[in-house]
Structure formats: structure tokens, C-alpha cells
Amino acid sequence: MWSDSKVAMLALFINNYKAWRLLVAEQSGDLTIVEDARGNIQVRGLSTPVGGTEEEALHIFFQGDTNRHVAEHALNKGSTRSHVVFTIYVESRSRVESSEKVIFSKLHLVDLAGSERVKKTGSDGVMLKEATFINKSLTFLEQVVVALGNKHRDHIPYRQSKLTHMLKDSLGGNCKTVMVANIWPEAKMLEETASTLRFATRMMKVSNEASVNIHLDPQLLIRKYERQIKDLKQELAMHDTLAGRSRVQYEEYSPDEQKELEAKVQMYLEGEVQEIEVTSLRMVYESFTCFRKLYQDLRTELLNRPIQAAPAAGGDAEAAEGAGAAATGAEPHEGEVGEDVEGKGIAVGVAPSNSRPPQEASSPGLPGDEDEEGTGAEPRSQVKTGDLEKAPDKQVVFAEWKARDGQVFEDAFEKNKQELREKRSEMKDALVVANSKKREIDEAKERLARKQADKGMDPERDEDHWSVSYRGKGS
Structure with a gap:
């Protein structure tokens, strides 16, 4: 109404x-x-x-x-x-x-x-x-x-x-x-x-x-939903009381309850407890909130850790270098240049074989060059300082190799390609012949089926009859 x-x-x-x-x-x-x-x-x-x-x-x-x-x-x-x-x-x-x-x-x-x-x-x-x-x-x-x-x-x-x-x-x-x-x-x-x-x-x-045109008044609809939610909460509380679940929490957790749940989650992550008893959906939401908070704290700690350890690492490296230098000066190798020989001064010694510096291009007019050439000594190694020759193109070198040493391989390759083309052509011809034979067989089967239908014979029975007759004649 x-x-x-x-x-x-x-x-x-x-x-x-x-x-x-x-x-x-x-x-x-x-x-x-x-x-x-x-x-x-x-x-x-x-x-x-x-x-x-x-x-x-x-x-x-x-x-x-x-x-x-x-x-x-x-x-x-x-x-x-x-x-x-x-x-x-x-x-x-x-x-x-x-x-x-x-x-x-x-x-x-x-x-x-x-x-x-x-x-x-x-x-x-x-x-x-x-x-x-x-x-x-x-x-x-x-x-x-x-x-x-x-x-x-x-x-x-x-x-x-x-x-x-x-x-x-x-x-x-x-x-x-x-x-x-x-x-x-x-x-x-x-x-x-x-x-x-x-x-x-x-x-x-x-x-x-x-x-x-039926519309719903939003204000009245909100009031209706509030009443329904209140009634459902009361009904749920009565159900939990009858089922012995009076300590179930459905409202948002207080700060003390959140800290208590966070401690349980921390114990679960460290392996002190094997499982957490879930009593309500609200507890699931709050547990995920604790997981997110712990994850963010750990991530922030990991991001800040390298920044605090960087100066210490640098100091350790410098200390290690100083210790290495001290160790090197304390234990000189025997026979090296600068060795003190019983307080008589610094001996010349023999330089190690791997300490020779790389030789540079010989400058003309250096003293001693003519003497070494006159005495028949081996000439010094010359290092070319001009522009290096440009590497040849790979395609050009490969073409030259095929024209000279690789001619045999090139001929064999071309021969194999020609044979492959011929085999493909033959295969196509064979497929055409096979398809034509297949069509002829299908047409013959259709004609045979029509003749058998005209005579009123069963095709399967007719095939069994001819197969038995054929085996009898063969035997």
C-alpha cells in the first residue's frame, strides 16, 4: 500500500x-x-x-x-x-x-x-x-x-x-x-x-x-544495515557463548592485544611454537598486519646495515694494507737488490726475472748501441709504434678460401644441395601418385558398396564371406 x-x-x-x-x-x-x-x-x-x-x-x-x-x-x-x-x-x-x-x-x-x-x-x-x-x-x-x-x-x-x-x-x-x-x-x-x-x-x-522508477533512499538504507549488523553481532555472541567460545574477539584489537599477538607471531617465525590458534577472522587480519610490520622492520634494518658497515670496512682494508706492507719489509727475499750484507753496505744483488720492465722503442743515438752491434751481440727486440694493419673482412677471407683450398668442400656442398632438390621433387611426385591411387581406391569402395546395396547384401557380411572364400581357395 x-x-x-x-x-x-x-x-x-x-x-x-x-x-x-x-x-x-x-x-x-x-x-x-x-x-x-x-x-x-x-x-x-x-x-x-x-x-x-x-x-x-x-x-x-x-x-x-x-x-x-x-x-x-x-x-x-x-x-x-x-x-x-x-x-x-x-x-x-x-x-x-x-x-x-x-x-x-x-x-x-x-x-x-x-x-x-x-x-x-x-x-x-x-x-x-x-x-x-x-x-x-x-x-x-x-x-x-x-x-x-x-x-x-x-x-x-x-x-x-x-x-x-x-x-x-x-x-x-x-x-x-x-x-x-x-x-x-x-x-x-x-x-x-x-x-x-x-x-x-x-x-x-x-x-x-x-x-x-524504484530507488533506494541511501540514508534509510544505511540505518537498515546498521540495525542488521547489530542484530547479527548479538546473534553471533550468543552462538559463541553456547559453543564455549566466549573469548573470541570480533572488534578491532587494542594496542595491548596487538603487542601480544605480535609476540606470538615472532615466536612462530623463530620456531618456538609450531602453530598459532586462529579463533576468528579478525585475528587473521591482525596477524597479517603483524607479518607486514615485521617484514617492513626487517627490510629497513637490512637497508641501513651496509651504510653503517662501510667506514669499518674501509678502515679494515687500510689496516690490512699496512700489515701487508710491514710483513713485506720484515721478511725480505734473499738475493734481492738493496740487501744489507753484514754491515758492509747495500749489496747490488740479482734482480728477479719477472721484475724486468717492458722495453720501449729504441731511441737512435743512445750510447752503447754501436758497441753491442760491433761485438756481435744479439739485436734488441724492436717494437713497432706505427698504425696496426686493419684486420681483413671475414667474408672476403672466406670467399678467397673457398676459391683456393675450400673448392673441394664447396663443390661437395653444391652437389648435396642439388641431390636434396631432386629428392624433394621425387617425393612430391610420389605423394601425387599416392593420393591419386587413394582416390581410386575410395571410388572403387564406393562403387562396390553401391552394387552390394543394389543386391540387398550386407557389406560387412559380404566382406567376411569373400575373406572366408579366399582363405578356402588358398588352402
Whole structure:
């Protein structure tokens, strides 16, 4: 039973492509028609008074009707010079079902200004301008109706005028639309009557599937969920008490409880305990939090450890070098240069064989070179200081080798390639022959099956019969 209802109303008129307030005596400014997130059309800046009673609702309706803009021309003494839209919003709540469910309804009462022939009405000045805008807006409305009647149209031109934009969710949306066409049954108005009936016929082709707009009040829904959570917690506490699990913790842990659980996790990681008794899902969450905290602490410690150990490592290396140098000076090798010989001074000694420095290019004019050459001594090794020769290209060297020493291998390789091509060609020919033989065998089997079917014999039985006969003849 839907009894708790709230009714709100708005009224506007569209004149010269502009939307104006109808429930106020003083008209100022142009209203903007927008579309909200749910696709509902709203008029920005337009108030929606609430009608608490039937009397208040009728008062709002008659107030809007009084403020309508009308004028007189040759055909009508009270011609409306604008399109009027009177909208009623109804918000209903159920007393039987859940109170958070709300049904939103909207009723558009639209009075379209009539299409006018300027030659017949004799309008001029302001009325001529108004008649032009009225006819254009009705043309745009007819274009929208034609597009809605064509199921293959992807785009509907709702935004061509204020009227079609305002009636967007009442023409092709979640709605039921009823159109009342007014005609003048006289011979002189035959053209206007035919035009109106054609428009009504096009309107009949528009079909929509309407459904109830049910929304859930978020505030009431939150209160409902809070009550359900409270009831479930009480039921769970009663169940734990009956099952002997009175120490189960479902709420968030206090700092002392977190420290106690962290100590248990630390003991588990160090191997002091083999398992941790899990009593609730909250304990699982808190345990994972402890694991993450311990991991982050260990990671921070490992990142800071090399920075603190770096100076000590450097000092140890210097100490090791000093100790190595001291050890080297304390134990000189026998026979080396600089050895002290019983206080008689420093002996020349014999230099080790691996201590000879690399020889550089001999400079001309050094003393002693001519003597060594004159005595027949072996010449010193010369080191070439000029630019080294560039290594030859691998491809060039390989081509030269194939032309000389590798000619035999190249010929054998080419011969093997030719034989491989021939074998492939032969294999292809053999496959073609095998496929043709296979097709011949399949065709022979089909002909045999047809002949056996014509004779009324079972193919399997016939094959067994011929196989037995063949074995009998062979034996």
C-alpha cells in the first residue's frame, strides 16, 4: 500500500526559444534545461513548490494558468503565444514493504501552441515573430517524433529546441505518452486539419516500454544495515557463548592485544611454537598486519646495515694494507737488490726475472748501441709504434678460401644441395601418385558398396564371406 506520498510541481512556458517561469508574476532571465547523471531532465533555477493538499496543488495549477501569455488574432481571440509545460512530481513510499524503497513518478501536462498560417491569422510585429518561433519548434518536435518512429535511427535530435529537450524523457524515454490532437472541422481549415492528423499518425508509431522508477533512499538504507549488523553481532555472541567460545574477539584489537599477538607471531617465525590458534577472522587480519610490520622492520634494518658497515670496512682494508706492507719489509727475499750484507753496505744483488720492465722503442743515438752491434751481440727486440694493419673482412677471407683450398668442400656442398632438390621433387611426385591411387581406391569402395546395396547384401557380411572364400581357395 503506497500512502506516504509527496507531490511537487513546476510550470514553465517556452516563448521565442526561451524557457520562462510561469509561477511568478515577474519574468526575468532564461532558464537552462540540463540532464542529470541518471538521464532525467531538470530545469536549472526553477523552483518546485510542494502541494501538501489538493487545494494547494490546484492553487499552484491555476496560478500558472493565470500567468500564461495569450494574444488575439483574426482566427482566435485567446491564442496562446507559447508552449506551456506543467509537471507534477510524485514521490511514494510503502508502509508494508521496506521503507527505504521509493517510487518516483513524473507527469507532464503539455499545451502546445497551435500551428499558424500567417496569411490567415494576419499576424505582424511581435505576433509574427512569435508565430515563426512556434512553427519552427513544432517542426523540430515533428522531426523528433519521426526519428523515434524509425527503429534504425541512431541519433534523435532532442537538442534542436527547448521544447524537445524538455520532453526528452517523456517522448522516447521510460514513459507512456498520450497525445490529444485538436482539429477544426471546416472546409477552410482543411489543410491545417490534415497536417495535424498526419502528425498524430506519426506519433502513433512511437512505442516505448515503461517500467516503475524504484530507488533506494541511501540514508534509510544505511540505518537498515546498521540495525542488521547489530542484530547479527548479538546473534553471533550468543552462538559463541553456547559453543564455549566466549573469548573470541570480533572488534578491532587494542594496542595491548596487538603487542601480544605480535609476540606470538615472532615466536612462530623463530620456531618456538609450531602453530598459532586462529579463533576468528579478525585475528587473521591482525596477524597479517603483524607479518607486514615485521617484514617492513626487517627490510629497513637490512637497508641501513651496509651504510653503517662501510667506514669499518674501509678502515679494515687500510689496516690490512699496512700489515701487508710491514710483513713485506720484515721478511725480505734473499738475493734481492738493496740487501744489507753484514754491515758492509747495500749489496747490488740479482734482480728477479719477472721484475724486468717492458722495453720501449729504441731511441737512435743512445750510447752503447754501436758497441753491442760491433761485438756481435744479439739485436734488441724492436717494437713497432706505427698504425696496426686493419684486420681483413671475414667474408672476403672466406670467399678467397673457398676459391683456393675450400673448392673441394664447396663443390661437395653444391652437389648435396642439388641431390636434396631432386629428392624433394621425387617425393612430391610420389605423394601425387599416392593420393591419386587413394582416390581410386575410395571410388572403387564406393562403387562396390553401391552394387552390394543394389543386391540387398550386407557389406560387412559380404566382406567376411569373400575373406572366408579366399582363405578356402588358398588352402
